[in-house]
Ligand SMILES: Nc1ncnc2c1ncn2[C@@H]1O[C@H](COP(=O)(O)OP(=O)(O)O)[C@@H](O)[C@H]1O
């Protein structure tokens with residue numbers, strides 16, 4: 001079975017696959033000090049809870065936080081007796097090479113999103129991923145990642161506003177009753193909700209204007225469904241896009257090994 005790990009700057013998502021069969025996904029906060037032994041205790045407890053056997057014989061990792069990769073490698077070597085594929089490293093082949101400026105270190109999550117989205121929806125895509133940052137990943141007709149946009153994440157923006165302004169409380173993002181807020185919290189929620197609807201709509205429209213072919217917009221990340229309530233921004237919402245992309249890249253590397 002395959003353990004696919006998507007490590008973001010806020011959360012790390014573990015998913016288990018039996019071939020093409022998706023078994024489960026588990027989420028923990030991203031902590032670069034977390035040791036292989038701690039990961040194993042947490043993972044084995046939860047897999048037992050889901051009655052999933054721990055017969056993992058392959059691991060693939062995408063990490064936007066380089067410092068956590070070492071302990072994920074130790075987890076893979078010590079407990080699953082295999083070397084993990086790490087997206088972005090030379091030993092991990094991609095179905096299609098990105099076409100960006102020479103020397104650019106593209107976030108592995110974006111390469112994985114491109115692979116997963118192309119497999120499911122074909123080419124000419126914008127993938128909007130609501131993470132710590134909100135990324136817009138452009139996928140060409142042939143499935144190559146060809147660039148995009150990075151915007152401050154939704155909760156990051158709210159947190160920054162709360163920390164910078166003495167009188168503004170911490171608020172959770174939600175769709176406000178109306179645009180004009182009649183109290184501080186409603187004003188802040190309107191600012192971040194409609195501000196992001198405008199940001200996503202505006203950036204996608206500009207990307208479409210610059211790209212010569214018609215495009216589909218795929219969204220992923222926990223906050224995507226919330227913003228879809230504000231405007232029909234996305235053609236599809238795909239909660240498991242990134243881990244699907246990890247499985248696609250793993251299978252691509254398996255195919256190369258057997259040919
Ligand atoms: N459904 C949700 N509702 C509200 N906040 C969410 C939801 N899903 C994720 N978040 C928040 O969005 C931010 C990004 O989370 P996540 O997508 O896990 O980031 P990353 O992939 O960068 O680690 C975090 O602050 C997280 O707590």
Ligand SMILES: CC(C)(COP(=O)(O)O)[C@@H](O)C(=O)NCCC(=O)O
Nearest residue numbers: 008009064105106107109131132133
């Ligand atoms: C933009 C990101 C931080 C988003 O990562 P996340 O929000 O999932 O933690 C990540 O894609 C990244 O580290 N990118 C490197 C720079 C680039 O993609 O050009």
Ligand SMILES: [K+]
Nearest residue numbers: 008109129131
């Ligand atoms: K991401």
